[in-house]
Amino acid sequence: MKKPGFIERHHLWTAAQTELSEQIKTIVKEQNLLLIRTAWEDQHGIVRSKSLLPQAFLSALENGMQISTGTYLFDSGGALVFNPFVAGGSLEMPEMTGAPNLLAVPDPHTFRILPWAKRTGFILCDQYFQNGQAMPFSSRGILRRSLAELHQRGLEHIVGLEVEWYLAKLEDPMLAIAHVGFPGNPGEPPKVSAVEHSFQYLLESHNPAIHDLLGILAENLVEMALPLRSVENEGGIGQFEFTFEPIPALQAADTMMMFRMATKQICRQQGYLASFMCRPGLKGSSSNGWHLHQSLVDVATDENAFMSADSTTLMSDLGKHFVAGILKHANAASVFTTPTINGYKRFRPNSLAPDRAGWGLENRGAMIRVQGGFGDPSTHIENRVGEPAANPYLYMASQLISGLDGVDCRLDPGSPTEEPYTTENPTLPKSLIEAIAHLKQSELFPEKMGQQFINYIIKIKESEINRFLAAVADQAPEDYLKQVTDWEQREYFELF
Secondary structure, eight states: OOOOOHHHHTTOSOHHHHHHHHHHHHHHHHTTOSEEEEEEEOTTSOEEEEEEOHHHHHHHHHHOEEEEGGGGSBOTTOOBOSOTTSGGGGTTOGGGTTOOEEEEEEOGGGOEEOTTSTTEEEEEEEEEOTTSOBOTTOHHHHHHHHHHHHHHTTEEEEEEEEEEEEEEEEEEOOOSGGGOOBTTBOOOOOEEEOSSSSOOTTOGGGHHHHHHHHHHHHHHHHHTTOOEEEEEEOSSTTEEEEEEOOEEHHHHHHHHHHHHHHHHHHHHHTTEEEEOOSSOSOTTOOOOOEEEEEEEEETTTOOBTTSOSSTTSSSOHHHHHHHHHHHHTHHHHHHHHSOSTGGGGGOOTTSSSOSBSOEEETOTTSSEEEESOTTOTTOEEEEEEEOTTSOHHHHHHHHHHHHHHHHHTTOOOOOOOSOTTTSOSOBOOSSHHHHHHHHHHOSHHHHHHOHHHHHHHHHHHHHHHHHHHHHTTTSOHHHHTTSOOHHHHHHHTTTO
């Protein structure tokens, strides 16, 4: 009798996942796949992967795939933050001593064939220690735990993605040895040119210049079964917005991971560069936002739990409490919604981005924009605070954690505002430094995400901050906190 593998032994899959894994084995054989990119998210929300040949991948569907803990040790610029060769790996975790291997367990729900890569499959994984315990720094795992708490309440988190990003023509990838970087010091950013001549919001006549590429992107995303809804030219030169249909939160977070990965790879194949950096250091660029559309659905009735029971009330009590929780914890949650130094340069008055924690009905200047309302079955909230470089799992988990605290404490969000930039609502952090200070004072996020993880993410972000401050030591804070610096362009432009 065949001995059970790691996945079966530790009961890591549902019956549905087990059934799907058998279908995947058939697809791998019938499609004659050569490589399967077996992937996982890192703390920054960036896809890391190993490419397995079919036989090794089939083994991973039973026993997981051995991966190093190494990807958890670095900040966004590749600087080593933790020394794994001391007791506890500098993390006070015996499991991290000596940079041991983890087991990356594929999630069959995420398997795709990559249309732009010949004979290549792709699948996302969850991370476990060798003893079958979940890796506490896995952001996908953190979202799973938040959703499990929500499901115990009989609710499901439904999320729609609205993502802005920049497209530029790649002129010089800057790969000469003199231009490449080293850990903690990324190389020269690629040189690019614009794909359109000037800013004209939603201009139809610009479409011929970029239609073919956008068509290639749309075709590939649809072929990957990602729920693409719309494509439009946005407010900057070469800026675009892609939106996706509302779907359950974990599926939405996985979609964001695959969307960013696919867009960057396909554009690069075509001689372009796609960047999800919040505010690129390019002439004519405005900030990229990632607006998160959210509602809660009653699992038993399939009804929208944010919808009011009558046409005279904006939202249900649960919906208003949920909004109040997000507003209350907005500053601490900024580490998850806006995790880069660059992202805080988006929070400007009268900029279509929020600068304080308030809410309003159909108001694009408010942090929380209510859409629908007054008995409308489509009632939902749009959080406009996020940047497209955010880790999608942590962004969504921070919303659930904050919102449910508002529900449990029956918090009141106050009255919706019509003047979001002049109200007395608390201002959002003006820098990642301020956001980290708020997270250090939070009791909620350590309770829900784990104190180990909060300590970990703070150290990761402080490494990023310290490298930034060293690079701008000769500049005044009023300059480097407002203008996009060369350091940011090196750090984020190509990576995100």
